Amino acid sequence: MQLNNLKDPNQMVDYATAVKTGLGNNQGLFFPPKVPQLPNVNELLAMSTTARNFHILQPLVKANISDDALRSIIANVFTFQSPLKKINEQVACLELFHGPTLAFKDFGARFMANCLQHFSKQQQSSEKITILTATSGDTGAAVAHAFHGLDNIEVVILFPQGKISELQQKMFTTLSGNIRTVAVAGDFDDCQKLVKQSFDDVDLVRAVGLNSANSINVSRLFAQICYYFDAVAQLPVAQRDQCVVAVPSGNFGNLCAGIMAQTMGLPIKRFIASTNLNDTVPRYLKDGIWSPNDTVETLSNAMDVSKPNNWPRIEYMIESGQFARQDLSGLAVDEMQTENTLKTLYQMGYISEPHAAVAYQGLQDSLAEDELGIFLGTAHPAKFKSSVEAILNIELPLPDAIAECAEKTDLSTNMSADYVSLRNYILG
Template identity: 40%
Template sequence: MIYFSTNKTSTPVSIKKATLEGLAPDGGLYVPSGVPGFSLPELELLEGGNFRSIAFAIAKKFVGGEIPLDHLGDIIDSCYPFETPLVELEKGTFIEELFSGPTLAFKDYGARFLARLTGYFASEERKLITVLVATSGDTGSAVAYGFQGIPNTRVVLLYPSGKVSRLQEQQLTTAGGNVHALEVQGDFDDCQRLVKQAFVDPELRELLTLTSANSINISRLIPQSFYYAWASLHLKAEYGMENPVFSVPSGNYGNLTAGVLARMMGFPIGHFIAASNANDSVTRYLEEGRYEPRPTIATLSTAMDVGNPSNFARLRHFYNNDYRAMGSDITGISVSDEDTTAAIRDIYNRYGYIVDPHTAVGFHALEEYRKQSGNRSPGIVLSTAHPAKFLEVIEEALERKIEIPERLRVVLEKEKKANLIGTDYRELADFLKHLDR
């Protein structure tokens, strides 16, 4: 499989080079030269399979040929020792729980796969890889834990000061070892801008071998398609339902892009809802055909507070910049903080089920979509984080205490270790030049 840049001026590369570079030299995002398909017989064979068998089948199409299949199988097995439950709230309405991994967030699916691929390729190249990541919360902790102890790698995490939950901050600042945290006095878009500047800085690239573990890295995006494929096949095998509508809490749009990738591969998916908060640049694009990013707005669903999402470039590529074609597959719905809080209460009162604010955005958007369209297809809401990661929001909404899992309680007791920097790129460049020296 060959990968090329969405900006189309860089030389096409292998999965190894795309993984180790992260961002293409021309500033574009790597995309596959063609999306591999699954035939109906192949899908039928996978229907009764477990999550890891479906993940392996997909990974083989994108990575096969560059990693021996037995080793790729071991990578998949080590990545996903946990379950991916599909919980039925009522007939035809499901929550796909993506928070069973070590950091209790969906980012574990992509980060663990990427970390192992990076480690494998770095050992082949005999290089020290510096992984540079901008995070609005769960990406940072998933990358920190995913890369922790992986040979030939070190990680630098940039997160916006005061704009992630306390639990998220504790997770990404206490990993230690080969993981370094930078608290940026700005918002997520500032963090993302700094990372992009580093990747196109010729002086820095001369000194360091840089890659990214954000969803701009194709090897973090590909594994996010695994749980769409799994859910669509499991829904058919276990419940006799087909072509679900996926409601996707959306911030940087990597998660949604991975779903589109799964649908393009042939997995039985009917439609997508891009569930945003007040940061609605993609929602407005789907309605009007004009992409006009705005400054980031702070909301209760903090991990989705992204004004100018990076992965939108990949979405536009897959739909040939045709917003009507994109809109035929994706409905954008923006959800207010008031409706987010109301959804948290509503889900608890109706089903006795507790969700985090991002999942609440996805649930409310599914309800709105059904009202507007009359579509009664089965609906799957992606639950992107354990509610305990957003204690303040949940406890205020439900007026009750939430139990914190043991692995999070342990993290809260650790000492935060982070360097504070401003939004001037020179501060980041100086830190990276003197890292571990």
């Protein structure tokens, strides 16, 4: 299957090229011109997760990855579960934080790393690859751990200084070897801007084999499709066509993957894009005007994004007639609502964290009596230990994955939001 550059219709590439280059000409995103539809979805939902994931991913990558190789990659990547935790008779949380870095980003980052490693071995290439990525929280840890120690791959991770939780930060800034981390004096949008400037620098791209592991890389998007099928497979058969999914949304890759899943045939009735005060998309869905404001710091910091990179993919799905605009609504949740929703969930016997609370509030605002709601739990509550403990007045134990890095030294470098400084750092 060929992938189009959404900004340059003349650029069409195969899956391997899209994964290895990240962004296309003019900073364009790669995307399938037509998302393939899967036959016999009910049969897929009855399969094991591993078998099902093969049938989901095979049509998307078959031009570059053999069936045997894909099965091997799937066996390496999907080594943890996505349980659907019941909150009440009408609502459940899809827990996506049971991977090695306790966040949903583990799915995409591990799949991308395994694909890149496969392509390198396939071509017997010794060329160096430099992964440059920006994180507003969980991407950093997932990418760092997925690529740590891989031959011929250097990783540079940018994050907004002082704007992510300390425990989130420690999970990727305490590694060494081929992982380098940079605390940028600015917000996440500043970090994304630096990444885009780097990809516009043709000489730099060639010099270091620049690639990105952000959700702009289509490999991450493809892997995330799989857990939407996991969610629906755990629902009673009779209720599947009344399923409503609320997605905590920042850069909008997670929602895009869900929309792709529905397009492939998964019976999801509609989606809710739940954001925090960075409400560019909910406002756009309401009035049709795209007007990003300055990024605002919130409790749900991984969603502190006012210019979401993945929105053009969703827009393309709507404009090309593959996804119905009426199947998507948006809701912005303020800080007081986030705190109150966390408390509500706790009173119901479920300890959550700010991002999932934002998604849950999306369901509360619009779920009909005959609908079944799923909200995505994108990170373990302990990754936001200080805020969750303060809001709920409880003490959270640290999972082993976090406790192991909490006492380690932060190895990140401080830098201004200046492209020349970053370029010199990457080359150095």
